Amino acid sequence: MKEIEVELLKLIEKNANLEVEKIAKLMDKSIDEIRELIDKLEKKKVILGYSTLIDWAKVLDEEEVTAMVDVKVTPARDVGFDKVAERIYRFPEVKAVYLMSGTYDLSVSVKGKTMMEIGHFISEKLSALDSVLSTTTHFVLKKYKHDGIILQDADEGDKRIVVSP
Amino acid sequence: MSQVSYISKQVADLKPSGIRRFFDLAAQMEDVISLGVGEPDFVTPWNVIEQSFHSLEQGYTSYTENAGMMELRKEISKYLIGNYHLTYDPSDQLIVSVGASQAIDLALRAVIDPGDEVIIVEPSFVAYVPTVRLAGGIPVTIQTEAEDEFKLKPEQIEEAITPKTKAIILCNPNNPTGTLLLQEELEQLATVIKKHDLLVLSDEIYAELTYDDAYTSFPSIPNMKERTILISGFSKAFAMTGWRLGYAAGPTEIIAAMVKIHQYTMMCAPTMAQHAALEAMKNGRQSVQSMFESYKQRRNFIVSSLNEIGLQCPNPGGAFYAFPSIKATGLTSAEFAEQLLQEEQVAVVPGSVFGANGEGYIRCSYATSLKQLDEALNRMKRFVQKRM
Ligand SMILES: Cc1ncc(COP(=O)(O)O)c(C=O)c1O
Numbered sequence: 001m002k003e004i005e006v007e008l009l010k011l012i013e014k015n016a017n018l019e020v021e022k023i024a025k026l027m028d029k030s031i032d033e034i035r036e037l038i039d040k041l042e043k044k045k046v047i048l049g050y051s052t053l054i055d056w057a058k059v060l061d062e063e064e065v066t067a068m069v070d071v072k073v074t075p076a077r078d079v080g081f082d083k084v085a086e087r088i089y090r091f092p093e094v095k096a097v098y099l100m101s102g103t104y105d106l107s108v109s110v111k112g113k114t115m116m117e118i119g120h121f122i123s124e125k126l127s128a129l130d131s132v133l134s135t136t137t138h139f140v141l142k143k144y145k146h147d148g149i150i151l152q153d154a155d156e157g158d159k160r161i162v163v164s165p
Numbered sequence: 166m167s168q169v170s171y172i173s174k175q176v177a178d179l180k181p182s183g184i185r186r187f188f189d190l191a192a193q194m195e196d197v198i199s200l201g202v203g204e205p206d207f208v209t210p211w212n213v214i215e216q217s218f219h220s221l222e223q224g225y226t227s228y229t230e231n232a233g234m235m236e237l238r239k240e241i242s243k244y245l246i247g248n249y250h251l252t253y254d255p256s257d258q259l260i261v262s263v264g265a266s267q268a269i270d271l272a273l274r275a276v277i278d279p280g281d282e283v284i285i286v287e288p289s290f291v292a293y294v295p296t297v298r299l300a301g302g303i304p305v306t307i308q309t310e311a312e313d314e315f316k317l318k319p320e321q322i323e324e325a326i327t328p329k330t331k332a333i334i335l336c337n338p339n340n341p342t343g344t345l346l347l348q349e350e351l352e353q354l355a356t357v358i359k360k361h362d363l364l365v366l367s368d369e370i371y372a373e374l375t376y377d378d379a380y381t382s383f384p385s386i387p388n389m390k391e392r393t394i395l396i397s398g399f400s401k402a403f404a405m406t407g408w409r410l411g412y413a414a415g416p417t418e419i420i421a422a423m424v425k426i427h428q429y430t431m432m433c434a435p436t437m438a439q440h441a442a443l444e445a446m447k448n449g450r451q452s453v454q455s456m457f458e459s460y461k462q463r464r465n466f467i468v469s470s471l472n473e474i475g476l477q478c479p480n481p482g483g484a485f486y487a488f489p490s491i492k493a494t495g496l497t498s499a500e501f502a503e504q505l506l507q508e509e510q511v512a513v514v515p516g517s518v519f520g521a522n523g524e525g526y527i528r529c530s531y532a533t534s535l536k537q538l539d540e541a542l543n544r545m546k547r548f549v550q551k552r553m
Contacts (some may be wrong), residue, residue: 026462162192
């Protein structure tokens with residue numbers, strides 16, 4: 001990957017809605033060059049989407065619950081864990097799936113509106129899959145940091161004096 | 166009887182820093198976006214802060230050696246070899262100081278006798294002239310020109326030299342102009358410096374922040390190491406201004422003289438800050454690099470935006486300052502800065518603060534978030550459009 005691609009990706013990873021004009025200025029390139037580069041990275045599926053990180057806990061009537069589920073499975077012949085992982089990650093309730101080393105095989109993150117809803121999904125859908133041997137569910141009580149971003153009310157204001165040498 | 170009569174003449178004659186005056190003005194206002202700060206907007210990297218906590222927990226709360234913790238001096242020495250191929254003996258050619266500021270003061274007091282002249286290149290960092298005076302020396306200023314990108318020329322040194330000239334202070338990259346002197350330019354200066362047997366204080370605190378060209382440390386130029394006091398510190402590259410930690414490297418005799426003053430006036434730099442600096446040297450590279458990348462992008466952004474607005478601004482090679490001309494507005498730099506502050510709540514520093522030839526320019530620090538920078542430039546555009 002070229003250096004300027006990495007620079008561009010770092011910029012928009014932190015701020016997906018940065019205007020093309022600004023990116024061009026920051027990187028000292030023309031607007032067309034940046035447009036082309038973004039296009040190319042989208043086509044190559046390096047850029048997979050643009051999302052916004054929202055602290056839903058602050059939006060009262062949009063409360064939601066997250067659970068991390070440790071799943072033990074029997075791997076299928078030839079395709080190993082991939083087939084069962086796919087069965088699981090296709091569910092819209094499932095937000096992330098990782099293959100893990102250690103005492104269980106898949107780590108599955110599930111989101112729902114209530115604990116009941118998640119419990120329902122796990123007992124009715126997830127555990128019911130043929131190759132799933134067992135599940136252990138951990139509900140998330142509080143989020144401190146997500147994807148490198150600290151979620152708290154810390155005052156991020158400029159603490160410097162206004163003029164200095 | 167007025168207490169003023171007690172004040173030493175030396176101090177009474179010092180002009181208060183123009184920066185201070187402007188700070189007082191800006192401090193009375195609310196919601197100011199500041200491009201007036203000469204320090205990083207980043208908080209010190211967390212591993213460095215954490216290491217300082219750890220050192221306190223372990224009970225490192227007493228004095229260190231006068232010249233600084235040996236372990237830290239060794240690490241600084243390794244850093245100077247690694248980055249600039251400069252070999253200094255950590256046992257007697259390095260001193261850890263309370264900021265680069267104290268290193269400058271120590272160096273000047275260690276070498277100046279009353280009446281010695283010291284050449285200062287303007288526009289210049291605000292502390293050089295006063296510290297030379299306080300050391301009993303006579304500051305002799307050289308005015309670099311915008312047409313030369315504020316680069317010092319060897320002829321200018323020749324013109325300033327008298328039989329009393331003892332030293333010259335170089336600041337590379339420069340605060341306030343951001344000007345970076347390249348190897349061949351430094352070599353030309355070195356020829357004159359050697360010819361007149363001058364001592365050099367080379368303030369290289371912004372050395373890590375150079376964007377387009379390779380950095381040359383002045384003492385790495387042949388025959389210069391034995392006549393140069395290299396001054397640097399942790400404030401800028403490591404975002405550690407509040408920790409007050411810097412250092413100087415130089416010939417054994419001069420460093421010994423500096424340590425002598427230091428041991429009676431300061432004893433040693435703060436211990437927890439020295440532990441933090443040690444961590445910064447050992448494991449701070451990645452943080453420096455990522456801050457560097459942000460500064461470089463913001464430099465590109467501010468320079469092209471200032472030029473679009475009509476404030477002519479060359480591309481500064483280093484530090485985190487842009488130094489655009491405001492002559493097209495017909496205002497003096499102090500008028501420009503004051504009116505901009507009053508009307509648009511944007512703080513910049515009038516160029517005149519940095520020397521007579523800074524008139525007609527303002528210093529804009531781009532060590533501030535992109536969002537703030539963007540808003541400040543929108544406001545400046547509105548301000549400038551009314552006047553041009
Ligand atoms: C050129 C120059 N030298 C030295 C210093 C002082 O740095 P320190 O915080 O290490 O005392 C500054 C700070 O603004 C500076 O711009």
